[in-house]
Amino acid sequence: MTTLMKYSVGVDVSKDTLHACICEIDSQQQVKIKTSHRFLNSKKDYTALMQWFTKHRKQDVPLVICMEATGIYYEKVALELYQKGYSVSVLLPSKAKRYMQSLGLKTKNDKIDASGLAQMGAEQSLALWQPLGDYFYFILFSSGSFGAKQKERLWLIISGFSFIFGIKGTVVFPQCIH
Numbered sequence: 001m002t003t004l005m006k007y008s009v010g011v012d013v014s015k016d017t018l019h020a021c022i023c024e025i026d027s028q029q030q031v032k033i034k035t036s037h038r039f040l041n042s043k044k045d046y047t048a049l050m051q052w053f054t055k056h057r058k059q060d061v062p063l064v065i066c067m068e069a070t071g072i073y074y075e076k077v078a079l080e081l082y083q084k085g086y087s088v089s090v091l092l093p094s095k096a097k098r099y100m101q102s103l104g105l106k107t108k109n110d111k112i113d114a115s116g117l118a119q120m121g122a123e124q125s126l127a128l129w130q131p132l133g134d135y136f137y138f139i140l141f142s143s144g145s146f147g148a149k150q151k152e153r154l155w156l157i158i159s160g161f162s163f164i165f166g167i168k169g170t171v172v173f174p175q176c177i178h
Contacts, residue, residue, distance in 0.1 A: 002026040002027050002028045002030070003026060003027040004024055004025075004026050004027075004058065004061050005024075005025050005026055005027055005061070005062075006024070006025050006061065006062045006063070006064065006122055007022060007023070007024050007053075007056075007057045007061055007062070007063045007064075007122075008022070008023055008024075008025070008063070008064050008065075008066060008118045008119070008120075008121030008122035009021070009022045009053050009063065009064070009065045009066070009118060009121070010022075010023070010066050010067070010113070010114040010115060010116065010117025010118030010119070010120070010121060011049075011065060011066070011067040011077065011114060011117065012067070012068070012110045012111075012113040012114040012117065013041065013067050013068065013070045013073050013074040013077060014041065014070065014073060014110065015041065015073050016040065016041055017038055017039065017040060017041055017110070018038070018039040018040070018041050018045065018049060018077060019036065019037075019038050019110035019111055019113070019114040020036060020037055020038075020039060020049060020052070020053070020114055021033060021035070021036040021111070021114040021115045021117070021118040022034045022035055022036070022053050022056050022057070022118060023115070023118040023119055023122050024057075024061075024122065025122040025123065029123075031119050031122050031123060033115060033118070033119075034056055035056055036111055036114060036115065037052055038110075039052075041073065041076075041077065043076070043080070046076075046077055046080045046081070049077075050081070050084065050086075053065075062087070063086065063087065064087045064088075064089060064121045064122075064126065065081055065086055065087065065088050065089070065121070066088075066089045066090075066091060066117045066118065066120060066121035066126065067088070067089075067090055067091070067117065068090070068091050068092070068093045068096050068113075068117070069090050069091065069092060069093065070093070074090060078090055078129055078131075079131055082129065082130070082131060087128055088128065088129045089121060089126035089127060089128055089129055090129040091117070091120070091126065096113075096116065096117060096120065099116065099120045100112075100113070100116040100120075103116065103119070
């Protein structure tokens, strides 16, 4: 008899949309895709995303949510899920790409990427994402009204700063500067 071991939600994040896929892995290491869905990359749809994956899982089985670090676009959804108590793993795009290539996936679209991220989260024990401390918000709050390019440059500067000084986590953009 097989036992359900873990659920994994793969989220392919872009500027405007989130493509999500949920899968499960059992004690025989069999991965089964349950369903997928597309959401807007907005606070309102983050709630819809959480309701969707809650509806498709048993509460007593662990859940991990996997996404790629896509510039500044993944930060809001990752923070929202983290603050709601979910286990979130943020992967380097190159790591996710190599994993999907190892599966023999040659076609690339948002739905396939979400499915590959879900499978990766189910099969592997990935490091969990954590936002940086509040002291980084000061820099971001004092940045005024930036456009997308300036926000991305600031994100790169702060990310580099955190890497140089060995600070764990990733940069999170507060709601007020998005």
